Amino acid sequence: MSGWTEERxxxxxxxxxxxxxxxxxxxxxxxxxxxxxDPDFRALVALWTEDLAALALAIPETVxxxxxxxxxxxxxxxxxxxxxxRRLGILPAILGGLAAALIVLxxxxxxxxxxxxxxxxxxxTVAAEDGSLVVAxxxxxxxxxxxxxxxxxxxxxxxxxxxxxxxxxxxxxSLGVLPDGAEARIEVPEGQxxxxxxxxxxxxxxxxxxxxxxxPSGTILASxxxxxx
Amino acid sequence: MIARMAMGDRQxxxxxxxxxxxxxxxxxxxxxxxRAEAEDALQEIFVKVWQNSGRYRVNGLSPxxxxxxxxxxxxxxxxxxxxxxRAAAIDEVAELAxxxxxxxxxxxxxxxxxxxxxxLDALDPDRADAVRRAYLGGEAYADLAARYGVxxxxxxxxxxxxxxxxxxCLGS
Numbered sequence: 388m389s390g391w392t393e394e395r396x397x398x399x400x401x402x403x404x405x406x407x408x409x410x411x412x413x414x415x416x417x418x419x420x421x422x423x424x425d426p427d428f429r430a431l432v433a434l435w436t437e438d439l440a441a442l443a444l445a446i447p448e449t450v451x452x453x454x455x456x457x458x459x460x461x462x463x464x465x466x467x468x469x470x471x472x473r474r475l476g477i478l479p480a481i482l483g484g485l486a487a488a489l490i491v492l493x494x495x496x497x498x499x500x501x502x503x504x505x506x507x508x509x510x511x512t513v514a515a516e517d518g519s520l521v522v523a524x525x526x527x528x529x530x531x532x533x534x535x536x537x538x539x540x541x542x543x544x545x546x547x548x549x550x551x552x553x554x555x556x557x558x559x560x561s562l563g564v565l566p567d568g569a570e571a572r573i574e575v576p577e578g579q580x581x582x583x584x585x586x587x588x589x590x591x592x593x594x595x596x597x598x599x600x601x602x603p604s605g606t607i608l609a610s611x612x613x614x615x616x
Numbered sequence: 617m618i619a620r621m622a623m624g625d626r627q628x629x630x631x632x633x634x635x636x637x638x639x640x641x642x643x644x645x646x647x648x649x650x651r652a653e654a655e656d657a658l659q660e661i662f663v664k665v666w667q668n669s670g671r672y673r674v675n676g677l678s679p680x681x682x683x684x685x686x687x688x689x690x691x692x693x694x695x696x697x698x699x700x701x702r703a704a705a706i707d708e709v710a711e712l713a714x715x716x717x718x719x720x721x722x723x724x725x726x727x728x729x730x731x732x733x734x735x736l737d738a739l740d741p742d743r744a745d746a747v748r749r750a751y752l753g754g755e756a757y758a759d760l761a762a763r764y765g766v767x768x769x770x771x772x773x774x775x776x777x778x779x780x781x782x783x784x785c786l787g788s
Contacts, residue, residue: 396780399788403779407750409757431788433677438786440681441732442751446646450639451658454752455641459659461668494672565678609727 395450402431406439509583513550513590513611515540522550522565524588528580533562533573540608548593551603553589554582564597565590587614629666637662640687647691648733651709656695661687665774675781692754743778750775 404410404420422428509526520540526533535550542548542565550573551559560582563573590609591603598604640661644654664686677685687702742764749755756765761771 399783400776403783404776407747408754409687409750410691434788435783436677436685437681438732439751440688441683442748443684444639444680445645445733446642446752449642449645450638451641451655455635455655455658456630456637459633460626460630461664462659463629463663490647606617 398582399429402428403435405432405486407437421480449600470597471508508616509613510616511588511613513588513609513610515609520548520590522590522609524550524574524611526583526613528583531575531577533575534573535565535573537565537569543592545595546605548590548608549597549603549605551589551591552579552582552596553587554583557561557582559589561598561601561603564593569615582616583613587611588613629662631660632665634759639682640681643684643687644691647695647754650726653694653698657687657691661690664690680707688751693748695754696756696761732782735782738785741783743774745769746775747778747782 400419401410403415403575405415405422411419411572422432473486507528511524511530512519513522513524518539521538523536523538524533537548550562550565552562552575553559560576560579562575562579565571589603590608591598592605592608593603628648637658637788641654643662644657645651648654648657656754665683668686675753737745739747746755746764749760749763757768760775761768764771766774
């Protein structure tokens with residue numbers, strides 16, 4: 388190899404062996420640690436990778452069956468295949484938050500909720516986009532009680548309304564089935580009381596008795612972001 | 617917001633899949649010679665592409681080369697794992713299809729391809745064949761030594777010399 392130093396030759400050959408997968412494990416380890424620190428060496432590897440890829444480029448195309456793409460998408464984007472709560476847009480959440488703030492003003496002014504407790508409290512307006520179902524919710528971590536007031540809408544015939552707490556990035560946790568009456572107090576389980584910060588409340592319709600297995604199964608009817616008071 | 621970003625990414629992946637899956641599936645089929653396994657491999661290849669797409673920019677390869685390399689390397693890994701698990705498969709390996717390009721492949725000419733093929737053709741046919749077997753057949757030095765009936769050290773010297781000649785021809 389005229390004009391090539393022996394070292395350069397050796398590097399060229401070993402880079403090709405690396406790309407071809409011919410190095411033994413011990414050689415491979417030494418090679419890879421050098422690869423990390425030597426840009427010239429990396430350039431040699433890139434050169435071989437480009438040139439040899441042409442051998443694969445020449446292989447005729449074969450269209451894979453459509454189910455492969457479907458399986459791939461299910462695997463990489465599982466959230467779009469199932470749970471609704473990941474599809475909740477940010478806009479309804481912001482609108483819900485604004486509405487919650489207004490409702491809180493209204494409820495406190497009207498004295499519906501009574502004196503403000505010490506420490507933070509949380510509120511949300513869980514509302515359908517078209518206003519067909521509106522539930523005002525207010526949570527007091529001190530007492531662990533969530534007060535709900537359904538100001539519009541009702542459960543579809545033969546179904547019940549179930550309230551869900553969805554902490555940031557978490558699975559929904561059921562806060563229970565809403566009673567027939569408009570107002571109710573729900574005792575929030577101890578473990579969920581810290582989960583209201585930046586959470587979303589949502590309501591689904593479920594079979595009588597509530598969602599089977601504690602996993603939402605019905606349509607999402609209303610949602611709203613929780614705001615800290 | 618996150619959901620929207622995910623939607624955008626999903627569209628990007630859908631376009632990439634549409635544009636390249638037939639090429640990459642062809643490579644997996646050629647290396648693995650088993651349709652069901654090539655189908656599994658194709659899914660894994662795109663998962664790898666997806667997971668490593670952030671690293672692509674820094675490796676300096678052209679996009680297609682990078683995709684081809686991910687597909688080829690994954691297929692070879694599977695092929696080698698399969699051989700390792702079946703001790704009696706040596707004969708089967710020996711029956712591997714000839715890796716020299718067929719008439720159909722020869723008809724598909726790319727400028728890159730003709731350059732590397734022209735340079736391989738300038739080598740002794742056995743040596744060009746050994747390079748192709750290593751690249752697309754995943755054959756190691758031990759396999760090649762057995763195939764050509766020469767000692768391991770000899771095959772290594774011989775192949776390294778061929779690779780250097782190939783590099784001279786391809787230019788740097």
